[in-house]
Structure formats: C-alpha cells, structure tokens
Amino acid sequence: MSSAAAEDVAGTPATPSGPRRRKSVTGTRRTAAALFLLPALVLLGALVVYPIGYSLIRSFLSQSGDSFAGVDNYRALFTDDGIRTALKNNIIWVVFAPTVSTALGLIFAVLTERVRWGTAFKLVVFMPMAISMLAAGIIFRLVYDQDPDKGVANAVWVGVHDSFAESSAFPKAHPGRRSPLRSDQGGFVTAGTVHTGRTVALPLVGVAPDRMPKGAEPAARAQPQPGKVTGTAWQDFTRGKGVGKLGAVDPSEQGYAGMRIEAVKDGKVVASTKAAADGTFTLPAAADGARLRLPASNFREPYNGVDWLGPALVTPAVIGSYVWMWAGFAMVLIAAGLAGVPRELLEAARVDGANEWQVFRRVTVPLLAPVLAVVTVTLMINVLKIFDLVFIIPPGSSQDDANVLALELYRKGFSEDQPGIASAIAVFLLLLVIPVMLFNIRRLRREVRR
Amino acid sequence: MHSTLRMRKSPKQPTHSTRRAALTAAAAFLAGALALTGCGGGNDKSSDDKPSADGKESGSTVTLPELKGQSLEVAAVWTGGEQKNFKQVLAEFGKRTGAKVTFVPAQDPIINFLGSKIAGGQPPDVALLPQPGAIKQAVDKKWAKPLGPEAQAELSKNYSQGWQDLGKVGGKQYAAYYKAANKSLIWYNAKVFENAGAQEPKRWEELMTAAQAVYDSGVTPFSVGGADGWTLTDWFENVYLSQAGPDKYDQLAQHTIKWTDPSVKEALTTLAQIWGRKDFVAGGANGALQTEFPASVTQAFTGGDQPKAGMVFEGDFAQVNIAETKAKIGTDAKVFPFPAVGGQAPVVSGGDAAVVLKDSEAAQALVTFLASPDAATIQAKLGGYLSPNKSVALSAYPNDVQRKMAEALVSAGDNFRFDMSDQAPQAFGGTPGKGEWKDLQDFLKNPKDVAGTQAKLEKDAAAAYGSGS
Numbered sequence: 001m002s003s004a005a006a007e008d009v010a011g012t013p014a015t016p017s018g019p020r021r022r023k024s025v026t027g028t029r030r031t032a033a034a035l036f037l038l039p040a041l042v043l044l045g046a047l048v049v050y051p052i053g054y055s056l057i058r059s060f061l062s063q064s065g066d067s068f069a070g071v072d073n074y075r076a077l078f079t080d081d082g083i084r085t086a087l088k089n090n091i092i093w094v095v096f097a098p099t100v101s102t103a104l105g106l107i108f109a110v111l112t113e114r115v116r117w118g119t120a121f122k123l124v125v126f127m128p129m130a131i132s133m134l135a136a137g138i139i140f141r142l143v144y145d146q147d148p149d150k151g152v153a154n155a156v157w158v159g160v161h162d163s164f165a166e167s168s169a170f171p172k173a174h175p176g177r178r179s180p181l182r183s184d185q186g187g188f189v190t191a192g193t194v195h196t197g198r199t200v201a202l203p204l205v206g207v208a209p210d211r212m213p214k215g216a217e218p219a220a221r222a223q224p225q226p227g228k229v230t231g232t233a234w235q236d237f238t239r240g241k242g243v244g245k246l247g248a249v250d251p252s253e254q255g256y257a258g259m260r261i262e263a264v265k266d267g268k269v270v271a272s273t274k275a276a277a278d279g280t281f282t283l284p285a286a287a288d289g290a291r292l293r294l295p296a297s298n299f300r301e302p303y304n305g306v307d308w309l310g311p312a313l314v315t316p317a318v319i320g321s322y323v324w325m326w327a328g329f330a331m332v333l334i335a336a337g338l339a340g341v342p343r344e345l346l347e348a349a350r351v352d353g354a355n356e357w358q359v360f361r362r363v364t365v366p367l368l369a370p371v372l373a374v375v376t377v378t379l380m381i382n383v384l385k386i387f388d389l390v391f392i393i394p395p396g397s398s399q400d401d402a403n404v405l406a407l408e409l410y411r412k413g414f415s416e417d418q419p420g421i422a423s424a425i426a427v428f429l430l431l432l433v434i435p436v437m438l439f440n441i442r443r444l445r446r447e448v449r450r
Numbered sequence: 451m452h453s454t455l456r457m458r459k460s461p462k463q464p465t466h467s468t469r470r471a472a473l474t475a476a477a478a479f480l481a482g483a484l485a486l487t488g489c490g491g492g493n494d495k496s497s498d499d500k501p502s503a504d505g506k507e508s509g510s511t512v513t514l515p516e517l518k519g520q521s522l523e524v525a526a527v528w529t530g531g532e533q534k535n536f537k538q539v540l541a542e543f544g545k546r547t548g549a550k551v552t553f554v555p556a557q558d559p560i561i562n563f564l565g566s567k568i569a570g571g572q573p574p575d576v577a578l579l580p581q582p583g584a585i586k587q588a589v590d591k592k593w594a595k596p597l598g599p600e601a602q603a604e605l606s607k608n609y610s611q612g613w614q615d616l617g618k619v620g621g622k623q624y625a626a627y628y629k630a631a632n633k634s635l636i637w638y639n640a641k642v643f644e645n646a647g648a649q650e651p652k653r654w655e656e657l658m659t660a661a662q663a664v665y666d667s668g669v670t671p672f673s674v675g676g677a678d679g680w681t682l683t684d685w686f687e688n689v690y691l692s693q694a695g696p697d698k699y700d701q702l703a704q705h706t707i708k709w710t711d712p713s714v715k716e717a718l719t720t721l722a723q724i725w726g727r728k729d730f731v732a733g734g735a736n737g738a739l740q741t742e743f744p745a746s747v748t749q750a751f752t753g754g755d756q757p758k759a760g761m762v763f764e765g766d767f768a769q770v771n772i773a774e775t776k777a778k779i780g781t782d783a784k785v786f787p788f789p790a791v792g793g794q795a796p797v798v799s800g801g802d803a804a805v806v807l808k809d810s811e812a813a814q815a816l817v818t819f820l821a822s823p824d825a826a827t828i829q830a831k832l833g834g835y836l837s838p839n840k841s842v843a844l845s846a847y848p849n850d851v852q853r854k855m856a857e858a859l860v861s862a863g864d865n866f867r868f869d870m871s872d873q874a875p876q877a878f879g880g881t882p883g884k885g886e887w888k889d890l891q892d893f894l895k896n897p898k899d900v901a902g903t904q905a906k907l908e909k910d911a912a913a914a915y916g917s918g919s
C-alpha cells in the first residue's frame with residue numbers, strides 16, 4: 001500500500017516532465033543520482049551481492065578452497081544421506097508449517113471478531129511472537145520432555161492414557177537365579193505341575209520394598225492343605241543381603257499382595273486367585289496337575305507416554321512449536337485484512353439466506369484470498385530458512401532425523417569443515433527461495449497496478 | 451504530614467539494611483579471599499626468603515625469570531569454578547614473576563576461536579587446547595611455537611613418556627598437558643549398592659553380577675546419557691582398550707585397522723550385554739537416547755532409595771553434575787575404576803594442553819610454570835581438577851574420591867590412552883547426529899545388529915579420515 005503510494009508520488013511528476021528532463025540529462029544529474037545511490041549500492045554490494053557471489057564461487061571449490069572441484073559439491077548434495085533427509089524434511093516443513101499456521105490464523109481471526117474479549121485473546125495468541133526462536137526452542141524442549149513429571153505434552157498424554165488402562169503393581173518383577181518359573185507370554189509359568197496337598201513357591205525378584213503395593217506384609221510360608229493347592233508368591237530378595245536363602249522365605253522378605261495367579265491346564269485357565277497380603281494363596285482341587293501362571297497383567301509396565309522427540313515424531317513436534325509461534329502472526333495479518341472486508345457483502349449474503357458456514361466459505365475466504373496468499377508465501381520463505389528450532393529442540397540422537405537444509409549447512413560448514421558443500425547448500429537454498437520471491441514480487445506489482 | 455513523613459522514611463530503611471547486608475557480605479568475601487590467597491602469599495615469600503608455614507608447598511620447584519611489566523594473555527574454554535581456580539594459578543605466576551596475566555575466555559571449538567584471533571592479528575600468548583588433533587592443526591597452520599628448553603626439562607622431569615608424546619607433533623614438543631580427565635570411572639549410588647548387597651567390581655563379569663544384584667533389588671542398574679553421542683563413544687573406548695589392548699586401540703584410532711575388525715565386533719558384543727538388556731538401562735534404549743549427559747548423572751543420585759538408576763559411567767567431570775543433587779560425593783556417590791574386560795583395566799583420558807602461540811620469554815615461562823608441580827598443586831587443592839603431572843603429591847587432592855581418580859590416572863603410566871573420538875576427525879568423532887556418535891546411538895537402539903553397526907562405522911570412518919587428512 002505505502003509503496004504503491006510512493007510510486008505514485010514519484011511517478012506523477014515524472015510523466016509530464018519526462019521529455020524535458022531527458023534533455024537536461026547532460027551528466028550533472030546522473031552523477032548526482034549516482035552519488036545519492038552510492039551508499040545504498042555499497043552496502044547492498046558488500047552485504048548481499050558479494051557474499052552471494054563468493055558463496056557461488058566457493059561452492060565450486062574443494063574442501064580446502066584452493067582447487068577447482070567442478071560439480072562435486074553439488075553431486076554430494078544429492079547423494080549424501082544427511083542432505084537427502086534434510087531435503088525431505090524441508091519439503092514437509094514447507095508444505096505443512098505455513099498452511100497449518102495460516103489455517104489456524106484464519107480461524108482465530110474470524111472467531112476473535114465475534115467475541116467480546118477478542119483483543120485480549122489476540123494479544124495472548126500473538127504473544128509467542130515476542131519470544132525469540134531460541135527461547136521458544138528451549139521451552140518446547142521441556143514441553144516435549146519424555147518424563148511425564150517434566151514434559152507437559154507427555155503429562156497430558158499419560159494422564160489420559162492411565163485413566164483408561166492402569167499400570168500394574170509389579171512392572172519389573174522377574175525370576176531370580178534358579179527360579180522354578182519360566183517366562184511365558186509376558187508373564188511367568190511354573191516349569192512343573194502342581195498338586196493338591198503340597199505347597200508351591202513362586203519366588204520373584206526386582207521389586208523394591210518401598211515400591212510394594214500398600215498392605216504388603218512379610219511373606220509367610222504356606223501350609224499344605226488336603227484337597228487344595230497352596231503356596232506363596234513373594235519378593236525373594238533381602239535388602240542389603242541379596243537373595244538371602246534362595247527360593248525360601250526369609251523373615252524380612254515381603255509377599256506380593258494382590259498378585260494374580262492362574263492354574264493352567266492344556267492352555268485353559270481352570271482356576272485363579274489372588275495372593276493375600278503375606279503372599280500366600282490357595283487354589284481349589286481343580287488346579288491339581290496344572291501349571292501355575294502369573295499372567296502378564298501383573299507385570300504391565302507403567303505407560304511412558306509418546307516419544308515426541310524420537311525419530312518418528314520429531315519433525316511434526318518441531319513444526320508444532322513453529323505453529324505455536326507463527327499462528328499469531330498469521331492471525332494479526334488476516335484480522336487486518338478482515339477489517340477491510342466490506343460488511344455489506346456479508347450482510348447481503350446473510351439476508352439472502354446463507355448460513356454462517358456458507359458466508360465464511362463463499363464470501364469471507366474469497367475476499368481474504370490475497371491476504372491469505374501473502375501470509376502463506378511470507379511464511380514459506382520463513383520456513384525455508386528454519387534453523388533455530390531444529391537446532392535446539394531435538395536431542396542429539398534424533399537431530400539427524402529432524403535435519404533441515406539450513407541446519408545441514410551449518411553442520412557442514414562449521415563442525416565438519418566442509419565449506420564447499422556448505423556453500424553448495426546455500427546456493428541451492430537460494431534457488432529454492434527465488435521462485436517464491438518472484439511470485440511475491442509479481443503479486444506486489446499486480447497490486448500496485450490495481 | 452505524618453503519613454508522608456513515614457512514607458518517605460520507609461523506603462529508606464530497606465536500602466540501608468541492604469547496604470549493610472552487602473557490606474557484611476563483602477567483608478565475608480574478603481575474609482574468604484584472604485584465607486584462600488593466604489597459602490599463595492606464603493608461597494610467594496618462601497621463594498625469596500624464609501620457608502612458609504604451609505609445609506607441603508614450601509619452596510618452589512621451578513625457577514622462573516623476572517618478568518616485571520610484561521603482560522600475557524591465556525585463552526581457554528573453561529568457565530565457572532574451573533576458570534576461577536585457574537585464575538588463582540595465573541595469579542601465583544604473576545606474583546612470582548611480576549608479569550600481568552589475563553585470562554581470555556574462548557568458545558568451543560577453540561581452534562576456530564583462535565583462528566579468528568590470529569586472523570585479527572591479536573593471538574593470545576598461550577592457549578589451552580583440548581584435543582591432540584587441535585594441537586596438530588595449530589602446528590600445521592604454523593600457529594604453535596615449539597617449547598623452549600626450560601619447559602622441556604620440566605616436562606621430562608614430571609611427566610610420563612605417554613603424556614609427553616601426546617604434546618609432540620613430528621617429534622617436536624609443542625604442548626604441555628596441564629589438566630587431565632579420567633574417563634574410566636563408574637559412579638554409583640552407595641545406598642543402592644548397599645541395599646542390593648553389591649560389591650565394587652574389579653572385572654567385567656563382576657560388574658555384570660553387581661548389575662544383576664542391583665536389578666534384582668528393584669533398581670535399574672545403569673543410566674546412559676545416549677542423547678549425547680560422546681558418552682557412548684567413551685563406553686566403547688573403555689571396553690575396547692581393555693579388551694583389545696593399547697596397540698589395537700592406537701591402530702583403530704589411526705584407522706589403520708578397519709572398524710570391521712573382529713576386535714570391534716567383540717567389543718560391541720560385550721557392550722551389548724548391558725546395552726542390549728532393556729531392563730539394565732534406565733528408560734530402556736529409547737529413554738536413554740533422550741537423556742542428556744547431565745540428566746543421566748543426576749537421575750542416578752536423586753530419588754532416595756529409588757533412583758532411576760544405580761550406576762552411571764563417565765569421567766571425573768561427572769562430579770560437577772552430582773554436586774547439583776543432594777548426594778554427597780564420597781558418601782552417597784562413590785566411584786570405582788572401569789572394570790577390566792580383558793587383561794588390564796582401561797584408563798581412557800582426556801586433557802588440556804598449553805601451547806605457545808606468541809613466542810616470548812614470558813609465554814615460555816608460563817608454560818614452564820604450568821608444567822611444574824607447583825601450578826598443578828595449587829589447582830589440585832581447590833578441587834575438581836586432575837593433573838597428569840606425576841610429581842604432584844596425592845595428598846594435594848582435597849578428598850578421597852579425587853585422590854582415587856588421580857591415582858588411577860598416574861599409576862596407568864604409559865598404558866593410558868587418549869580419548870579415541872577426540873583423536874578422530876571431527877566429522878567422525880565429534881559431530882552430533884553424525885559419524886561414530888550417531889552409529890553408536892543406532893547401536894544402542896538396536897544392539898543385535900553388530901555387523902551392521904560395524905559396516906556403518908567403517909563407512910563413516912573411511913569418509914571422514916579420507917577427506918579430513
């Protein structure tokens with residue numbers, strides 16, 4: 001808008017006085033013009049043109065910079081695995097980050113127009129823009145932390161998950177040395193069969209005393225009962241002494257209160273029970289000749305949440321943090337555009353019987369199209385050079401999977417001492433940005449003409 | 451009126467009291483500083499007339515020239531307490547010679563930092579370089595100047611041949627190792643070991659027994675900071691050095707044998723005994739890969755009887771992180787040397803070496819001083835520091851843990867080896883998400899794939915060694 005106005009101001013006097021001025025151009029005015037342009041040209045030349053030119057030259061030189069390497073650096077660009085991952089991720093970024101940000105911005109802008117506290121809401125959504133990328137990166141590093149006690153993303157996820165599936169009391173319990181138990185389908189089963197009138201010992205280890213379920217008591221040796229299978233399931237580990245007496249109940253060892261025990265015959269459960277507070281249990285005569293199984297449900301590991309920053313999810317996770325920052329920017333621009341949309345058109349549509357969705361879809365969005373295009377394209381340019389977030393958020397083990405071109409450029413140039421390849425990446429990035437910039441310039445020109 | 455008066459008075463009160471608090475704090479600080487410099491001052495006197503009260507440190511062992519009015523700059527990457535302690539050593543040098551020494555804080559990688567300083571025509575006089583590769587680079591670029599005869603004499607008197615050789619490039623002495631790191635230590639939570647009835651192991655098999663006992667007691671045995679690749683390379687180096695021996699270690703470091711060598715296979719298989727058991731590593735492989743080194747240390751020493759892990763492997767510098775927890779080093783947090791996998795227990799070390807960048811009498815004198823036991827003793831007393839200097843009395847270290855680590859380091863004689871990944875080209879041994887770091891992270895995730903890991907290591911090594919040299 002302002003540039004259009006400026007052009008107008010500059011253009012109007014130029015047209016009528018054009019022919020007259022051309023006559024007077026005898027040198028003095030041209031030198032004056034050059035003189036005035038010089039500072040800008042020098043600055044642009046030194047800070048923009050020269051570095052681009054030098055990068056271009058450097059990209060054809062070898063690693064040490066003293067010999068010509070031809071297109072080797074560019075060939076590396078498309079054969080190096082790291083760069084290929086970076087390229088792939090860049091495409092994901094360019095496709096998703098600007099569109100999601102713009103879409104969210106549009107929704108926020110349209111909705112905030114209708115609520116009383118719209119400005120306050122806008123302020124809150126816009127606030128992340130005031131934070132530096134670095135700080136935002138550190139914040140999201142914490143948000144995505146694996147430990148549910150630290151990372152809010154996993155805290156929510158685990159909270160939701162655990163309200164549907166609870167973890168068990170003995171996640172790490174396992175048979176100790178020379179145990180009669182074998183592992184079976186995530187649980188454990190006795191090697192031999194059990195018989196009525198005899199007792200069975202089910203020793204396990206790996207549960208710390210203060211992790212025992214509440215109400216667990218010192219384990220007791222089971223008494224044989226005629227017509228019943230009896231036994232004890234307990235933690236066969238004496239604190240400070242190791243196992244104590246192997247496979248036998250020692251005084252300070254605790255029973256596995258609430259451990260589920262099943263008697264299995266030919267793959268069918270014939271009887272089941274739960275261990276008492278002292279770890280003892282009793283099974284009816286039906287269990288005679290069966291094997292005893294401690295089913296997997298006893299040992300279910302506590303749910304540890306999602307690997308947000310693991311190799312699979314790291315790029316979407318980082319894009320999420322980007323959207324958090326830039327949706328506010330999109331919202332503000334779109335809201336400004338929305339303010340310029342003539343109310344009468346919306347009113348007319350409503351009078352004609354369109355519902356709100358139709359008004360939004362058929363009137364608001366088409367009218368906003370130029371603004372949406374500007375926002376998306378601006379964000380695209382922004383996203384192509386994304387670096388900070390990807391540098392900070394992923395841990396070292398998955399930085400490779402989150403790699404983007406700008407980060408790869410940095411790594412090649414500064415930590416691997418490959419300035420040739422780094423320059424080639426820089427030139428390649430420039431080539432990628434040029435079409436988007438051309439589109440933006442053209443659109444601006446069209447706007448000016450209108 | 452009344453109220454305004456009071457109003458005017460009340461804001462004054464706090465400033466007064468805070469000023470007084472500041473004053474007392476300053477006084478306390480001064481007193482502390484005096485106490486700290488006390489020994490230094492005594493030492494200073496001892497060099498010219500009578501012996502100081504401090505018996506151990508009496509009499510300087512090194513003669514330094516008079517350097518009144520000269521000024522020196524020393525660059526190193528140290529920060530925080532390390533920097534503060536090192537400045538005390540520099541102050542002592544200033545006292546003995548009259549030279550003015552300024553510490554220049556540098557950024558990592560220091561070689562790039564020096565490059566920009568040299569390009570700007572203002573190199574520091576002396577720099578402390580953390581890798582042998584950096585020393586070689588500095589010599590190749592003609593930045594480093596050879597050490598003078600005084601410094602060499604000091605080196606041959608106080609250092610084992612191995613440490614002297616590390617500072618040589620092309621047979622010429624360019625660097626004097628001032629600070630060493632012992633990277634062959636396993637820290638453990640004493641309470642966990644006591645509960646499990648486990649003993650400090652001397653051999654790998656005993657380590658596995660202890661780990662099993664810890665696991666049976668209900669605590670995960672190991673904490674691995676897998677998000678940082680260098681902790682994993684250190685694991686590998688210790689196992690490899692002990693199992694394959696120092697000669698093979700050197701060959702692998704030079705890449706004259708391939709990573710597909712059977713000895714590498716054996717070492718990886720041994721490592722998989724720990725890495726391959728999901729329940730032996732805190733959080734499993736995926737959890738470990740998201741745990742950075744500082745967290746991997748602190749999680750072994752927080753949580754009372756139930757920490758996330760019982761043991762954590764890393765160098766002496768882990769005590770900085772332990773100090774952030776409530777655990778007390780020496781009682782709650784204990785340490786044992788990395789157990790022997792093969793014939794001899796490994797000693798993998800790191801270290802910072804002093805290099806002269808601007809040849810002058812003062813710069814040479816400073817390196818001579820740093821190579822003397824006098825300098826090392828001052829910093830040893832302040833803690834958090836190990837010296838490769840064998841003339842430093844073990845009694846100079848402030849506690850048993852430090853003494854144990856220093857003893858292991860010095861008693862290894864010439865059988866210690868410098869961190870292999872620090873000797874490798876940076877693209878292979880020093881870049882997050884690349885080369886050896888990444889390959890071992892993948893191995894931690896999939897410890898069954900020994901052959902595939904070897905192939906990847908060899909491919910990356912070939913590329914890095916080929917282009918790097």
